[in-house]
Amino acid sequence: MPIAIKMPALSPTMEEGTLAKWLVKVGDKVSSGDIMAEIETDKATMEFEAVDEGIIAEISVPEGTEGVKVGTVIATLAEEGEDLSKAKAPAAEVAKTAPAPVAAPAPASTPAPAKAAPATVAKSAGDRVIASPLAKRIAAERGVDLAGIKGSGPNGRIVRADVEGAKPGAVPAGASAVAAHAPAAAQDFGIPHVEEKLSGMRKTIARRLTESKQQVPHIYLTVDIRLDALLKLRAELNSALEARGVKLSVNDMLIKALAQALLQVPSCNVQFTGDTLLKFSRADISVAVSIPGGLITPIVADAGNKSISTIASEMKDLAARAREGKLAPHEYQGGTASLSNMGMYGIKQFEAIINPPQAMIMAIGAGEKRPYVIDDSLQIATVMSATGSFDHRAIDGADGAAFMKAFKELVEKPLGLVA
Structure with missing residues (x-):
């Protein structure tokens, strides 16, 4: 009996995806666990494994097809010995996944001003x-x-x-969805240009960040932090870890500092849900990584209780697989707070947009030599600016300030990160 192979949900929030590439063809025999296709979600390209055993009788969705809904029949598997020409997806399955007919809109010239009762x-x-x-x-x-x-x-x-x-x-009812969601009309004015179709990732980024700025009241708090002690400790640690092939970055140490600050000020390690507040006992840090076509935030789980060398090894692996589109959903979905570092680009200071449903994100600027008052005298120090963006529905200004103070102290007295 033919077996319908359906578009899988590769993450809890996936509704559709792109069938990027078929790795099998009609007539190929597959066993459970064999890789059949590569499927692009809004965050990554993932491999789709066969669950059943049989022979590919039909491929219903060609590779490169975008917007394939979860549950759509994409191929048919025939049992061994079954006639491939007669093996088709069961009619019930095809009907179930076929797109519903779209009703034609009523003519504009004949409006029907029916008065519907408002929904409760x-x-x-x-x-x-x-x-x-x-x-x-x-x-x-x-x-x-x-x-x-x-x-x-x-x-x-x-x-x-x-x-x-x-x-x-x-x-x-009565609200105008057009004004809120319609994209701006193209206005090129004859200027030479190339039109580039948005990827699923870029569409998701645009939607989520728009929702964040519209729905989340941001409050921004900035501190200047001396990096000299942290840079000295990093050099000493890298010297000691050289034999193990581990090299710590400043970002690895800042991930640890952010996680420890969240544990010290738990009122900032929270999530706003409308009528409840989730208070986390563990600090999972989402780290912004730039990849072709957008941005992804792999997660260092329980970063507050991991050594900096472990964080460094995990981040090296996560960042590499993120750029290859090989992260599993649980490696980039979740997190209790985020860190975005643009210091390597020479950016002095910026304000990051909160990544919902998280309640805060730390934006890191470049470390640079600045005049700085030390022991009542003007000296030169390596200083960076760090800006915390907080969801003001969940985090009060005083709590955010206490958190920024804790983060600053951990970076300026970094021995606490290795204790």
């Missing part, structure tokens, strides 16, 4: 939408406006099923 949306006395944390996370990932959804949970609470059944970009 769960709101508190403060006009706040009531939804479960999971429903809010899924809504943010899919671009769904909770204000336009009728909740089916207790007291009208919006739950996961309500969000999954809603269309992305859904807005309350």
